[in-house]
Amino acid sequence: MTAAAVTATTAHLIPPSNTRWETVMLIAAAIGVASLTWLYAEEYGIEEKTQTILDWQISAFSGLTGVDQTIYNELLVAADEVNWLVYYNGYWPDDKEFQENLLPPFYRDLSWERNGSVQWVLKNVIQEGEAQGLTLYHGSQGTLAEQGAYLLVIDHKHAGGVQVSPATIWWNADRFAPVPETSKVASLVLHGWREVVPYQGKDEVERLNAQ
Numbered sequence: 001m002t003a004a005a006v007t008a009t010t011a012h013l014i015p016p017s018n019t020r021w022e023t024v025m026l027i028a029a030a031i032g033v034a035s036l037t038w039l040y041a042e043e044y045g046i047e048e049k050t051q052t053i054l055d056w057q058i059s060a061f062s063g064l065t066g067v068d069q070t071i072y073n074e075l076l077v078a079a080d081e082v083n084w085l086v087y088y089n090g091y092w093p094d095d096k097e098f099q100e101n102l103l104p105p106f107y108r109d110l111s112w113e114r115n116g117s118v119q120w121v122l123k124n125v126i127q128e129g130e131a132q133g134l135t136l137y138h139g140s141q142g143t144l145a146e147q148g149a150y151l152l153v154i155d156h157k158h159a160g161g162v163q164v165s166p167a168t169i170w171w172n173a174d175r176f177a178p179v180p181e182t183s184k185v186a187s188l189v190l191h192g193w194r195e196v197v198p199y200q201g202k203d204e205v206e207r208l209n210a211q
Contacts, residue, residue: 070115075169138150141175150172
């Protein structure tokens with residue numbers, strides 16, 4: 001009977017010949033990566049400029065609160081839905097269509113009641129001296145003392161046969177503010193209406209950081 005010979009192998013750690021140069025090279029590489037990242041950000045990075053709010057405007061982020069902010073957000077979504085209803089039906093939707101399509105903030109449900117039971121009116125306005133018109137959805141007479149009145153303005157222009165329908169939202173501190181007689185900006189401002197300026201990305205970051 002033969003016994004197998006077992007050979008033991010011992011591992012030896014061989015230190016680098018010059019650790020000082022390795023440290024210098026590692027630091028230089030880190031500085032190089034940081035410099036390249038900074039140069040790329042300077043060249044291709046997108047810097048969001050500070051949002052400017054004029055005297056006749058109000059920020060959706062810092063100006064509106066509570067139910068006013070809620071209704072504003074619903075109007076943002078509703079603007080697109082209104083345009084689709086016009087596209088499919090061929091006319092501007094009124095209260096009947098809003099109830100059938102369950103479209104907030106117009107649809108009268110429990111949420112509508114919680115948000116002040118605002119009364120909405122459709123009004124088509126033709127600008128003076130222009131063939132193009134505007135459609136206004138005016139909301140007022142809310143039951144909550146802290147809320148205002150609302151105005152969804154849809155500009156239905158035709159550019160080269162294509163329907164162009166940008167929408168803006170206006171807010172009035174007086175919840176009983178009447179339907180404007182004209183949609184001219186100067187007239188709206190003189191009657192206490194303020195255009196709502198939408199969120200920016202930095203606003204959302206600020207909101208999340210505050211939570």
